[in-house]
Amino acid sequence: MLDSATTQVLEPVPPPPPPKRPRSRARWLLVSGLLILLLAGAALFAVEPLRHPLPAAAVTRTLPVTATIPGKAPVVPWPKTGQAALSVEGVGSLGTSGGRKAVPIASVTKVMTAYVILKEHPLDRGEQGPKLTVSAAQAAAYPAEQARGESLVPVVAGAVFTERQALQAVLLPSANNMARILAAWDAGSVEAFVEKMNATAEELGMKDTHYTDPSGLDPDTVSTAVDQVILAREAMKLPAFAEIVAQKKATLPVAGVVKNYNSLVGRDGVVGIKTGSTDEAGGCLVFAAVVKVGGRKITIVGAVLGQPGANTPVQLDRVFKATRPLVRTAAAAIGVHPIVRTGDQVATVQGPLDTSTTIHAGKDLHVVGWPGMRVRLDVEIPAVPERLPAEAEHGQVTAVAGDGAPVAGTLRTGVRLEPPSNWERIRQHR
Template structure:
């Protein structure tokens, strides 16, 4: 506190009078009253200044800006599931191609994605009839929905029934004089795998077995199928051979031909009294074709196509082949295992749960709130594809419960999913006492 000069003099005089041992001279009462008044006024001024200073501080402390809450964030860690297990047959040779999933499986998947066994040419048995149909339609094309020219089978064709019956091959009735459109004749050789129809139609198309063999060689060469040899149209000869890689290409050509694809997807041939397909898996696990074949124990084959729904925009198209299986049941089990493994390998990976903490807000005055995920989410992944997260946040406006302050984006392969980041709890203002007693933590004066 600072005293004015006049006040100092007056207090000094009073002090001298009070402490002096000399006789005190009488002081005029009026003078004494004036001096006392001046002292009181000076003291009041000092007190007023002090009180004004205190009032100013209180006003400032109660309205000064508060420090921003301290923020701590933590971006969620990468997530992944275990690797997919696709069981491949242990006997023979297998190849699998998948179209429609390059973004998940890689571009190589639409070529040859999976293989097992060796790649040398093996006897293909009745899969030959798919090659024969492709060669015949190359020379005598049919539009989709067109039945084609009418074939009339003579006595020589009828005798083929007995020929293949003696051989123990698959046959279908063909009385002399039987007539049918080319489409039906092709169905007879593919669906019930009638060998007598395969030879009869090949002879009709190329004049003889040798004529068919030459046409088959030319067709294979034109398509770059150098690992395939076809000497006759039925598959009874073990000289009809191919590799898993060539058969994948042949299967795709057959599936792309609307005539062959529709025939191979037919469970029966109505014009032959409802003779059933040899493909016992047709319609199972999405299998749409194409052709079985066997030459006995250890020589069971299956060239197949399938559509597999895995939860993306369109189903996957699978082309596969197994050659040299020990039995029909082992081949079928292997195919179902492959398709099941592909389907199971696409999974929804949980990446976020509603309420997961990703950060905190804390204040010097003890109020706090959490930064949390606003909703649960999952993302479609293939196998052990890793899902990674990026998080962006903004400064809250109100620090209030439920306020959206950002988002987390999860990415895995071609897919992304976003979830909001929200405040859980609210930042409450400090008490007046805290403001008054923590001036160093308030905003500038």
């Protein structure tokens, strides 16, 4: 008997899926990489301008280096003969005439005599100072001095003068004998004192001056108008000197009341300084006058030498007539003048990416001088920061007229200065 057989049916097995193609994955990676590179490049392109610091602002000065006081320059009425020089203290020279040849200066010499005495023996205002006694020999010389026609004050042996009184005798009635007495009192001898006079002249830069005596009687004592102005400016800085030369009279031992030979004192603001006259020198005058300008006192200093005349009265009259127009011209010329006005542009400021502002004067600047005078203008502007507010103080402008003191004023900014934004920097770079 046959066993029955079991029949097994097998299900067909599906084939495996085909493998993914590696090319599709590579393409995706390539596209992604390119996208990343593009994004990175764009980022780098945008950030690049921000990696570098902004350039510093450039400041360009627009104010001139010099300016001229407007108006017609003064015409100085110089004397037709001799020499003259005219100066305004703290401002400058109005000029000279007659050249620089050294000439006799007569009793103008006594300005140096008094200056040396006061430098060696200073006096305060009103102070009498030490005493000196006239010796028998000095008193005995008086008759011979008088016979020569010298300018003198009477003295006697044993007469006592204070330093101030002796200087008054020298500077007001122009006493030759007291100039010699003072010289010997200070230096031990007239000769030694004259050495001091010449040494002082050299120190002051009086290049064309030479002294041979303390009175000026000797015609070999010579100088120039320019040199005498140098000395006069220094002498007027001494309080006692300025006090004495401004006096119209004084009371002295033996002589009593003496008058100042300088008849201009008290007229046209004249406050000194010293007359001189000899046949060789002619009429001479070193002078000072004080005028008020803009609420302040200004001193005019000048010298006129070599005015002709047959005798002392004529010589002095002519030197006075030559001097008064000089004083009046200088006084009329001096004024206070605006040289920089509030708001005047001084500089421009150019910042990065077309940012800009201006710098201007914050106030008026006034100088003392006369029309036609040159004025130097100096500007100091600190480095400009990235941010600068409007109307902020920033720098200084200084004006100097002639020999005057500097006059300074603040500078201010115009519109506000700000650095460009990041977006502006990026956009400008595109």
